[in-house]
Amino acid sequence: MGRLSYWAGAEEKDVRVLVPDLGPLTSIHDRARELFYFLKGGRVDYGLEHSHKFGHCRYGRLYESGNYEEWDEHHPVHFVCHSTGTQVVRILQQMLADKRFEGFEEITNADWVLSLTSLSGVLNGCTRIYLDGINPEDGHSLTSISLLQLLRIGVVIYEWLDISVLKRYYGFGFDHFDLSWRKIGLRGLVKSLLYETGPFASRDWIGPDLSIHSAVKCNSNLQTFPNTFYFSYATRMTKRFLGFTVPSSIIEIHPLLCLRAFQMCQWRHPTHAPVPYHGYRDEDWHDNDGALNTISMLFPAFPTPHPNCRLGPDYKDGQSLQPGIWYYTLIEGDHIFFIISKERAGNRFDLLYTSIFERCRKQMRRLITDPRLVEVI
Secondary structure (H helix, E strand, O other): OOOOOOOOOHHHHOOOEEOOOOOOOEOHHHHHHHHHHHHHOEEEEOOHHHHHHHOOOOEEEEEOOOOOOOOEOOEOEEEEEEOOHHHHHHHHHHHHHHOOOOOOOOOOOHHHEEEEEEEOOOOOOOOHHHHHOEOOOOOOOEOOOOHHHHHHHHHHHHHHHOOHHHHHHOOOOOHHHOOOHHHHHHHHHHHHHOOOOOHHHHOOEHHHHOOHHHHHHHHHHOOOOOOOEEEEEEEEOEEEEOOEEEEOOOOOOOHHHHHHHHHHHOOOOOOOOOOOOOOOOHHHHOOEOOOOEHHHHHOOOOOOOOOEEEOOOOHHHHOOOOOOOEEEEEEEOOOOOOOOOHHHHOHHHHHHHHHHHHHHHHHOOOOOOOOEEEEEO
8 A cells, every 4th residue: 555564664673574465355375375475486376276166367476586585494484464464374384284385395394484473363263254244154155235245346346447556556466366357348347246256256355264164164274383483462452341341442442443343242143043163152252352353363262272372471581482382462452553553552562563573583493594574464
């Protein structure tokens, strides 16, 4: 978005920080593939089977030179992720372990990732996506009348118009679907709007990935690897009052998130719809930061909790950090408290990112050289 820094300048705190530009509405799978080639270089390969299943081009953007071409298990990276970026990196790491990148099968493994730090990461899905229009009965289809239906129509038309000046400023990341009027014409636009073709018809976009249903399925196939350090910062702007969960501060929460915080506090899963996992309770999902549920940001918990431990404030002195464990910390703040504008967080902004970067540099060690930091949104 022009000169706007998503990370509010946090990327300038270290000289070896890379910030990839990934599609904001593309699926987690597609973003993971793009992230690999952003670092390693080459033409983005979304995979033959995946591209055929979801009806888009197999190949995407060409990176003539990678931003970190030496990336391997001896030159690993630290990933700092916000929101959906956390699941993007988890899927990328699983792909590395499963050797899913053609031409690199002999060399990739999970140890290419030294650490993953999640800021307000959507590890277990969220209820907001149901409020916006994803059907809670199946976790992937869209309800007929909803905010996401309006978004879908706007995005399809925006991509079809393909106005270069606008797309240079902001793109949704669907170039591999060939939605431009130059490629599909008026008939293609109509088919996309009628749900017959495109990412929304094939459900290869971010919406379904954010449902609890999809997260449970995803977590069943993703590992927490024994040689990687995992940290998560969960944000919350709610409290208990007279037996109800309510926003803790209307003044401190961002105005765009205030109404959402109220709605998520009142969420009730439809009684006629099957619950997304065994043992589901609405009250577990009421605490939130105005965009995501706090329970989703702690550690991968459903269907089976991954190894986890609360990270104490004095961990440097009394808590030995071990790989293969999700260390989580709870922070009072909304979903965009530590991005976009550092003024809102004040001193806490600098303290957070300084501690993250210092930990990456000094606290975590493997037999490596000089790892890179990568921030993913």
